[in-house]
Amino acid sequence: MLDLQFIRENPDLVRTAIKNKNKEGIDLDRLLQLAEERKAAAGEVSDINRKRNEAQAARDAEAGKNLKEELRAAEDKYQQIEKELVSILIKIPNIPSADTPVGPDESGNVVVREWGEKPQFNFEPKAHWDIGRDLGVIDSEKAAEVSGARFTYLKGDLALMQFALVQLAMSVLTSREELAKIIQEKGLSVSDKPFIPVLPPVMMRSQVMNRMARLDPIDERYYYEKDDLVFVGSAEHTMGPLHMDEAIAEERLPIRYIGYSTAFRREAGAAGKDTRGILRQHQFDKLEMESFAKPEDGLAEQELFVGVQERLMQLLGIPYQVLLICTGDMGGPDHRQFDINSWMPGQNTYRETQTSDYMGGYQARRLNTKIKRQDGTSEPVHMNDATAYAIGRTLIAILENYQQADGSVTIPEALRPYLGGREKMEKVII
RNA sequence: GGAGGAGUGGCUGAGUGGUCUAAAGCACCGGUCUUGAAAACCGGCGUGGGGCAACCCACCGUGAGUUCGAAUCUCACCUCCUCCGCCA
Numbered sequence: 001m002l003d004l005q006f007i008r009e010n011p012d013l014v015r016t017a018i019k020n021k022n023k024e025g026i027d028l029d030r031l032l033q034l035a036e037e038r039k040a041a042a043g044e045v046s047d048i049n050r051k052r053n054e055a056q057a058a059r060d061a062e063a064g065k066n067l068k069e070e071l072r073a074a075e076d077k078y079q080q081i082e083k084e085l086v087s088i089l090i091k092i093p094n095i096p097s098a099d100t101p102v103g104p105d106e107s108g109n110v111v112v113r114e115w116g117e118k119p120q121f122n123f124e125p126k127a128h129w130d131i132g133r134d135l136g137v138i139d140s141e142k143a144a145e146v147s148g149a150r151f152t153y154l155k156g157d158l159a160l161m162q163f164a165l166v167q168l169a170m171s172v173l174t175s176r177e178e179l180a181k182i183i184q185e186k187g188l189s190v191s192d193k194p195f196i197p198v199l200p201p202v203m204m205r206s207q208v209m210n211r212m213a214r215l216d217p218i219d220e221r222y223y224y225e226k227d228d229l230v231f232v233g234s235a236e237h238t239m240g241p242l243h244m245d246e247a248i249a250e251e252r253l254p255i256r257y258i259g260y261s262t263a264f265r266r267e268a269g270a271a272g273k274d275t276r277g278i279l280r281q282h283q284f285d286k287l288e289m290e291s292f293a294k295p296e297d298g299l300a301e302q303e304l305f306v307g308v309q310e311r312l313m314q315l316l317g318i319p320y321q322v323l324l325i326c327t328g329d330m331g332g333p334d335h336r337q338f339d340i341n342s343w344m345p346g347q348n349t350y351r352e353t354q355t356s357d358y359m360g361g362y363q364a365r366r367l368n369t370k371i372k373r374q375d376g377t378s379e380p381v382h383m384n385d386a387t388a389y390a391i392g393r394t395l396i397a398i399l400e401n402y403q404q405a406d407g408s409v410t411i412p413e414a415l416r417p418y419l420g421g422r423e424k425m426e427k428v429i430i
Numbered sequence: 431g432g433a434g435g436a437g438u439g440g441c442u443g444a445g446u447g448g449u450c451u452a453a454a455g456c457a458c459c460g461g462u463c464u465u466g467a468a469a470a471c472c473g474g475c476g477u478g479g480g481g482c483a484a485c486c487c488a489c490c491g492u493g494a495g496u497u498c499g500a501a502u503c504u505c506a507c508c509u510c511c512u513c514c515g516c517c518a
Contacts, residue, residue, distance in 0.1 A: 042479065046487035053487090056448075056499045064498030205508095247440095376459095378477095 001090050001213070001366045003380075004035060013095055020102050020327035021093045031092070034085040041078040048074055090213070094362040096327050097299070097336035103326030109339070110326070115310065116319030118343055119401050127346035128399040129277035132158065134407050136428030138278060149275065150267060150282040154395075156428035157411070157419060161398065162285065162391050164418030166260055169287050169312055169388045170197055173258045182307040190300045195258035195289060200238035202262050203229040211366045212240050213333045219268040235259035235288035236357075236385040243292060244367040247378055253371065254293040254301060258388060261286065278392045279351065287388035294371060295361065298382035299336070302358040305386040306338050309354045312388060315414040318397045319343040321350055335360040342393070346400035353393045356386035 007014050011028060018026050048071045055063040096102075101110050132138025137158035143151040154162065172178045173195040180192040206223065209215040209230045214237055222231035232238055239259045248255065263286050267273075274280035289308065293301045306322060313320045325337040336358045341350035361380030364370070370378040402410040409425040416422060 039480075042487085043481095046480070049487055052499090059448080059498070061498040068498075 001362065002092055002094065003361075003365065004089065007089075007092065008032060008035060014092060017093055017095045017327075020096065021330065021332060022104070022328050023091070023093050023332065026091050027088060028092070031085065031088045034081055034088070038078065038081045038085055041074065041081055045071065045074045045078055090366075093332040094335050094360060096330065096334075097358070099324070100330065100336055101324060101326040102328075104328040106326075106329045108326030109323045109329055111321050112324050112338075113310075113322040114320070115314065115322075116317065116343070118319050119345060121345065121403075121405075123405045125345040125348075125400065125403060127277065128344075128396040131346070131399045131403050131407070131409060132277070135409065135425060136430070137425065140277075148282075150280065152278050152281060154278075157422075157425040158395060158399075160419050161395060161411070161415060161425075164415040165389045165391055165394060166287060167418050168315065168414055170258065172311060172315070173197075173256075173289070173308065173388065178311075179304070179308075182311055183304060186303060186307045188300050188303055188307070190297060190304050191254055193254060193256060195256040198235075198239060198242075198257045198259040200232075200235050200259050200261050202232050202238070202264070204232060204238050204241075206230050208241050208244070209237060211244065212237055212363055213366065217268070220266055222264045222266060231264035232261065233265050234263045234286060234385075235261040236290060239288065239290040240363055240383060240385065241367055242290070243369045243381070245369075247370040247372040248292065248381060249372050250294065250374055253381070254291050254297065256289065256291040259288045259290060261288070277396065279396060281392060284390065284392040286390045288385060289388050290383070290385045292364075292369065292381045292383055295379065295382045298358055298360060298384065301382075301384050302336060302338070302356055302386070305356050305384055306340075308388065309340050309356065309386060313340065313342060313353070316394070316398060316412045318353075318394075318401055320353070331357060333357070333359050333362045335362065340387075342397045344397055344400045346403070351393065351396075353390055353397060354387040357384065359383045359385070 002014070007028075011032065015028055018024065018028065048067055052064065052067040052071060055067055101108055103109065126134075129138065129140070133140075135156070135158075137154060137156045139153040139155060140151075143153050174197060176192050176194050179194060183190060183192055203224070206215060206228050209221070214233070215221065215230065221233060223229075224231070230237075236259075238261070239257050242257065243255070262283060264283055265281075267280055267282060270280060278284070289305055291301055291305070310320070310322065320340050320342045323339045323341060325334075325339055330337040334357050338356040339352050340354035340356075342353040344351050360382050363383050364380035369381045369383075371381045372378050398412060399409055402412060404410060404424075408427075411419055411422055411425060
């Protein structure tokens, strides 16, 4: 949610953001009108309350009764205005950053960096679903019988590799030295404060998900109505509210978390898309970074996040591109968004493996997470979230980039210590 | 799942229908005193909305209700604690 005062002072900026983010249909003029009406209605309520307090002090029962009716009517009117106002306000997207390219859809995204050499094969590289089936490490058929489409059993070394990725990522993110190296390479001036590892809940109240601006579209969420609980689509959803209704002292920032959790997505709008393999699953595991920073540090904090993402892919030797996402393709709550697309030779294309969202104060405003400044003032904290490893997609990149002519897969060096020092994945024999 | 208890400012905690405009203490900030600090004393010290301002309004877990009047009474919900049951 944007600050209403900001919207009133910068209607043109907001109008442009709505247009460039393809969110037409939001009635900004109505919102501005409602803001005025709400102010008037609030004044009315406050006026009646004052008279009512006077009547009570005088023990004037008659006047009190009348004022009670008046108050009820005035409050109803206020509530009605408030309800409509909020319904429009929460639809208004965040303002894109100055360096965000304007574009209609993903065609407007800009490749800002590329890293790595695409592997050369003297054979036709296979897609991960074939490699995984042949090695016995991906079982989609039995999973389909047991759970349905978009579910998978991961077995053997692929299952072990998941834990290897978790450990590798944790070892980088919890190390002040590793972060300092990234900061230095990128020439950033941000804190080298390590990330705090978190295992968050995977179910949450729908109300809190709503405050994260992530409940809609509800069709994308698994929702357990009986208990009013939503299954998270990312650890971001439960880590973002870690400080809701708190005012964090300025000197404690930044606060950084690295969360590991399963993510659940209905993929409602993706029927028939990426149905083979494990790219688009109803359930997958993911390491997610989340941080709370001072507004003046927010953009640099995001650059650190992207730097961490790059380091994590470099450690695996996976070629990637860093994309700056354009207005038409970025998320509504984002101020700036980067994606990392990794090379997947089996599909002869780059696919999204990581994303980095800088929200500014957009989420924090509704979560009521504030900074308490040393001078006593307060303002919404600035929030960043970004993928560390989306495990499934990272496993795809490893399988496809490290495949060999004989059908085996080499284990990336950085992961070998976590897989018994082995150089090659073993075939699963049942 | 069952029974009982409790939610009040940053913290502790008083308040069971009307000067509550929420006591008191701690913490914090400013001042006096001091070479400096501590102690002592004096003053300040929540959030949001409106107003140029004096000031006004709202907020005692959340929401509804009773009453001229609710922190206080009623109902629902949420959270925490204790006990019982079940359980990795």
